[in-house]
Amino acid sequence: MCGLCGVLGGDNHWIAGEESALPRRQQRYTVVRLANEVLRHYSLRLSDFQGSAYVLSTLTGRQEVLDDIGAVWMTAQTLSRRPLDPLDPALLDALETGYA
Numbered sequence: 001m002c003g004l005c006g007v008l009g010g011d012n013h014w015i016a017g018e019e020s021a022l023p024r025r026q027q028r029y030t031v032v033r034l035a036n037e038v039l040r041h042y043s044l045r046l047s048d049f050q051g052s053a054y055v056l057s058t059l060t061g062r063q064e065v066l067d068d069i070g071a072v073w074m075t076a077q078t079l080s081r082r083p084l085d086p087l088d089p090a091l092l093d094a095l096e097t098g099y100a
Contacts, residue, residue, distance in 0.1 A: 031069055041091045
């Protein structure tokens with residue numbers, strides 16, 4: 001997804017779906033939960049900050065405040081100091097077994 005989608009798309013995020021029956025806050029929590037399933041594999045954690053931002057943190061306490069979900073993956077690579085590969089066989093195995 002390009003950054004322009006955030007400008008043109010308004011408050012709706014493509015992950016939550018255009019016609020979602022869930023309230024916006026609940027959509028954000030769903031997005032955070034799903035992102036954390038992947039981020040856990042890299043020892044990172046994402047949290048919602050009062051429905052207006054996200055906080056990405058490491059186990060050692062380093063944190064970054066992010067304006068939108070689109071910034072998570074690039075910031076995650078910076079904080080973890082390693083590339084994040086969504087097709088990493090170890091990650092895919094961990095996601096399948098529930099131990100990401």
